[in-house]
Amino acid sequence: MRVIAYGVPADYADEYLRIGEDSTIESVRRFAKVIVRVFGPEYLRAPNEDDTKKLMAANERRGWPRMLGSIDCMHWNWKNCPKAWQGMYYGKSRDATIVLEAVASEDLWIWHCFFGMPGTLNDINVLQPSHLFARLASGDAPACNYTINGHEYTKGYYLADGIYPPWCTFVKSIKEPKTKKQCEFARVQEAARKDIERAFGVLQSRFAIVRGPARFWDKKTLRNIMTCCVILHNMILKDERGMDLEFFYDNVGSRVKPARDPNRIRAFLQTYKEIENADTHFQLQEDLIEHHWQRAGQCLIFVFICICIHDKFCIALFKFAMVIRITICNADDYCFMFDLNNSVCFRLLNYVGFEICGLIICGDAVAAKSRTRIADP
Structure with missing residues (x-):
């Protein structure tokens, strides 16, 4: 032994x-x-x-x-x-x-x-x-x-x-x-x-x-x-x-x-x-x-975007008919995080010249708070 x-x-x-x-x-x-x-x-x-x-x-x-x-x-x-x-x-x-x-x-x-x-x-x-x-x-x-x-x-x-x-x-x-x-x-x-x-x-x-x-x-x-x-x-x-x-x-x-x-x-x-x-x-x-x-939990995310011009903040309500569908597995230019209070916060990086500051799901409509960032010509 x-x-x-x-x-x-x-x-x-x-x-x-x-x-x-x-x-x-x-x-x-x-x-x-x-x-x-x-x-x-x-x-x-x-x-x-x-x-x-x-x-x-x-x-x-x-x-x-x-x-x-x-x-x-x-x-x-x-x-x-x-x-x-x-x-x-x-x-x-x-x-x-x-x-x-x-x-x-x-x-x-x-x-x-x-x-x-x-x-x-x-x-x-x-x-x-x-x-x-x-x-x-x-x-x-x-x-x-x-x-x-x-x-x-x-x-x-x-x-x-x-x-x-x-x-x-x-x-x-x-x-x-x-x-x-x-x-x-x-x-x-x-x-x-x-x-x-x-x-x-x-x-x-x-x-x-x-x-x-x-x-x-x-x-x-x-x-x-x-x-x-x-x-x-x-x-x-x-x-x-x-x-x-x-x-x-x-x-x-x-x-x-x-x-x-x-x-x-x-x-x-x-x-x-x-x-x-x-x-x-x-x-x-x-x-x-x-x-x-x-x-791994990857799926389709429905994002509602509201655009504000001249660097001012606004809040607008969108119906679900005005939805922009983004597939996570195909978009490589943003990151995301999830909240537990029935809300989703996104931050898009260099995505078509806009930056989304916050986004909250409310019933059958979405209140989106966004800010416009002018892209370089």
Whole structure:
């Protein structure tokens, strides 16, 4: 446990524990293997029906309907990588690394763990042999049907960064947002995607063996150690979580057994074709942009304007037939604020040469107090 938790060398405690280096290494190997074999099916399981409902309900409150989590990759330095393999494992950090692909939820629970790919591979290459969508392609994944902005979808999605492919199961940020809608969507997507980054940070802070360079020689031991650390991480989350909190993944649940297509190979290929559908990916992104823009409270505002000339103040009543409609998402040259006493105060900046000082809604008419500012010719 000291080797896993503090990342100390195998011969660090041989003097007062009277345990040799070989015995310590073998003890770490057996400990990690037993943890994976005994607790892996419970603490490293894929979400069942109950877990999926809780994940979707929690993410929908955050503004992401039917989201299953955030996905990303982490590199673990391999100090004792064999010389014959170093060309394959040397990545962008100029050190031999092994890649961990993981999916985490808001409470930092890691639902998916795929470890062992060489460090020269990027996230797309790691995704190809990953078993992330194996249950979805085989028909064992829980059903996930939902509607956003009038469009129906049948598969959940993960928040990902820009390197991932445009599949219908990934929602990525916008690299260069131009409109206010795109800026708002990029902000909330990048904020929610930090769940997986936080999970990696907590995992490395709890187990120093993952934060420092790996000193073992074989990949099988490293895979067991990394999987063991992920399982212990989830066990700590469960132990620290109270019985009355929102997120409580305790019951393993029953395996989903949906009706299968008799032609399993054709159904399998069709499912993967739907997963890799780029049109669905971009349509889902556009629908989520509209969803978050509406969620931000932007709407149409009806403004009644009274113009006074020669820098004098006046008050006039206008009927609702004389209304000027201004759409917030298209006008970039003013800011606004709301009052709670059934009144709205606006201040327009450099808008057609006029400055609105105050504006009050009164029944079916509007009393507007304004001042004329002559624009430069």
